[in-house]
Amino acid sequence: PESIDPTSADGERIVRALSLATDSGGPATLAALRARAEQAAREAGAQEQSLQPPAVFVDLKPRIDGYFELCRAARSIADAPDATRFDDLVRAALDTFDPGVVASTLATLPIARPSRDLVLPLTDRVNPAYESALERFAAEVVTPTLGATNRLTEADWRQVVDQFTAPPPTGGAASDIADLRSAIRLALFQQNLLRFANSFVSxxxxxxxxxxxxxxxxxxxxxxxxxxxxxxxxxxxxxxxxxxxxxxxxxxxxxxxxxxxxxxxxxxxxxxxxxxxxxxxxxxxxxxxxxxxxxxxxxxxxxxxxxxxxxxxxxxxxxxxxxxxxxxxxxxxxxxxxxxxxxxxxGTPAPAPPASQPGSPKAGPLAGFGSVATAGLLVAAVTSAIAFVTSTLSGVPWWHxxxxxxxxxxxxxxxxxxxxxxxxxxxxxxxxxxxxxxxxxxxxxxxxxxxxxxxxxxxxxxxxxxxxxxxx
Incomplete structure (x- = not known):
């Protein structure tokens, strides 16, 4: 729009968005803006999908964090052996000759034997309960990030974590979407401003x-x-x-x-x-x-x-x-x-009418006839009234x-x-x-x-x- 100042920060973003929508030489229509916004959204979605951490990383992250915490605790005690307590618990479970007890014991133990040098082995001497998960972790996370290795230091682990928890990039497709949304809002406001104002006036x-x-x-x-x-x-x-x-x-x-x-x-x-x-x-x-x-x-x-x-x-x-x-x-x-x-x-007699109370008026001579007599009297009264009105009006002019x-x-x-x-x-x-x-x-x-x-x-x-x- 002509009212945009291209030297301002917002104007520069909108002009850039309009140029994105018209990079093929077409007019800067609302349809072109929406089409370009949809394309940028698809690109941003693909980029965001590529930054999503694998499921094995999400599952093992608490275990690996806990492992390095145990390693630092063992390192603070000078005479603490590396794996005495770990091995004792495993031996106690094996002595039961019960696979269920062994499996439950291994599930409660760390992912590997705590080491004072802050190194996590990925292949050998690891907890059997997590052996297959560590193999997938090494193949899907460690190798694409650090290269082929069979050990993971704490510094390497922090590098892996930072890669999957870094904030999304602000440039590229994400920036295009923000700019295009601003351009679409501006176009819609300009197109419908009169109707919007009229809805609150006339x-x-x-x-x-x-x-x-x-x-x-x-x-x-x-x-x-x-x-x-x-x-x-x-x-x-x-x-x-x-x-x-x-x-x-x-x-x-x-x-x-x-x-x-x-x-x-x-x-x-x-x-x-x-x-x-x-x-x-x-x-x-x-x-x-x-x-x-x-x-x-x-x-x-x-x-x-x-x-x-x-x-x-x-x-x-x-x-x-x-x-x-x-x-x-x-x-x-x-x-x-x-x-x-x-x-x-x-063959049963009809119910007798209730006895009259002392001091109450006596029933009339037609009281025994009930509602039938009442209806008959009503019809007779209406008929008599109609006859009286007819005879009375017979001598009155019609216009009266x-x-x-x-x-x-x-x-x-x-x-x-x-x-x-x-x-x-x-x-x-x-x-x-x-x-x-x-x-x-x-x-x-x-x-x-x-x-x-x-x-x-x-x-x-x-x-x-x-x-x-x-x-x-």
């Missing part, structure tokens, strides 16, 4: 059909709808308390594959209806890179989704209440009929009836309409983001067009979903 990608904002998690498909705005949530309870003030209908979905949930997302529902959305509802979640996950609705924050749904909600509640009451009466009547039929078929019915509907629906209009006009997406710990400076009000953009009918045919562009 969030234009939030309203783009083919790109994703930095805080978006993916698209939720559930209940016949595609909800394209979703944010990850770490604390669902806190987010739900915050989302209630957003005036937006929000569903919380658990995203998972086979195991426990990978994460949870908060998804605002801005269009359609929420009648098919409930806890336990299964769906599919597609993240921003196109991976498909299982999804299950685990919580819901109820707010108006649209005006028509808000208007119809009081009538649905009234219908549910009436239907529930009728179902309860019907269940009681069916239970009473089943009990009487069972008593007749079995229409006005009365309309007034009743308006009286029921008007409060819901006013409340829904206020809430729909004050829907705020920024509160959804703030609940997910994103700092927002101003509200993000939802227009009707944006509401249809974020929640739409799931397409029945193949379509192009919202996905990030190739540079994200």
């Amino acid at each position: 969030c234009p990608d939030l309203y783009h059909a083919d790109r994703r904002a930095a805080f978006e998690a993916g698209t939720l498909y559930v209940g016949g709808y595609a909800m394209t705005f979703a944010v990850k949530v770490a604390n669902r309870q806190f987010h739900a308390e915050t989302a209630r003030t957003s005036n937006i209908f929000v569903v919380y979905a658990s995203v998972y594959r086979d195991a426990p949930p990978a994460y949870e997302v908060a998804v605002p529902v801005t269009n359609g209806t929420g009648r098919r959305l409930f806890r336990g509802k299964q769906g599919m979640f597609v993240d921003t890179v196109g991976r498909e996950w299982n999804a299950e609705i685990v919580d819901i924050v109820v707010n108006p989704i649209g005006l028509m749904e808000a208007v119809g909600r009081p009538f649905r509640r009234l219908g549910e209440m009436v239907t529930g009451r009728i179902d309860a009466v019907t269940r009681d009547a069916e239970a009473a009929i089943d009990a009487r039929a069972a008593s007749v078929l079995s 009836i229409a006005i009365g019915v309309g007034a009743a509907i308006v009286a029921v629906a008007l409060p819901a309409i006013v409340s829904a209009l206020f809430k729909l006009a004050r829907r705020d997406l920024s509160i959804i983001l703030e609940g997910a710990r994103w700092a927002m400076n101003s509200p993000l009000r939802l227009s009707r067009r944006q509401a249809r953009f974020f929640t739409r009918k799931a397409p029945r045919r193949r379509h192009r979903p919202r996905r990030p562009d190739k540079t994200s």
Whole structure:
């Protein structure tokens, strides 16, 4: 880039990295930088592999270090023989004529007889338990490092250790990788700086059909709808308390594959209806890179989704209440009929009603008829009421009836309409983001067009979903 100062230390490294990526005469593209970085990584990996110590070195290093420690201890005692204690322990094991005792004794002894001259023999007069390991050590470690020899001094041993524990070289492929990483970071920052800044200022990608904002998690498909705005949530309870003030209908979905949930997302529902959305509802979640996950609705924050749904909600509640009451009466009547039929078929009398307590009101004349009589009276009352209303309205002009019915509907629906209009006009997406710990400076009000953009009918045919562009 033209803004790099080639005379500075960082500028010199980046210019060198760019020259490495363009050594074949090609342009300094991001692909060229990545290709050169991969090549340098392979070279560094091969170089690092060549510096890895052999397994026999790792296994014998503690034993060889302990051997030289014993040699220095024996050297500090002037009259200490070289191998008296070593030989005595070996003879005691041999006297048992037990191979297991001999093997366990040899495994606890040093790798060779301690010597006051600080020399480790590699071939003869070594501990038989380590004889084969020392042969491999001499062939794989000592000979490539020191040349052919059958003895190892302490100075030679330190030289071998230093070779395999030296810090990795800073030049060559390792330096190329560091420089290329800096160049790639610079190229990525320069390429995406505007989008990076916009993600914290105006969030234009939030309203783009083919790109994703930095805080978006993916698209939720559930209940016949595609909800394209979703944010990850770490604390669902806190987010739900915050989302209630957003005036937006929000569903919380658990995203998972086979195991426990990978994460949870908060998804605002801005269009359609929420009648098919409930806890336990299964769906599919597609993240921003196109991976498909299982999804299950685990919580819901109820707010108006649209005006028509808000208007119809009081009538649905009234219908549910009436239907529930009728179902309860019907269940009681069916239970009473089943009990009487069972008593007749079995030949046992029906259970007598409980005796009345002193001071309690006397049972009416229809008390013995039970729920069947109650149901009959209810039907008769409803029929009589319908007949009365019909006879009363037969003399009233039809337009009076229409006005009365309309007034009743308006009286029921008007409060819901006013409340829904206020809430729909004050829907705020920024509160959804703030609940997910994103700092927002101003509200993000939802227009009707944006509401249809974020929640739409799931397409029945193949379509192009919202996905990030190739540079994200």
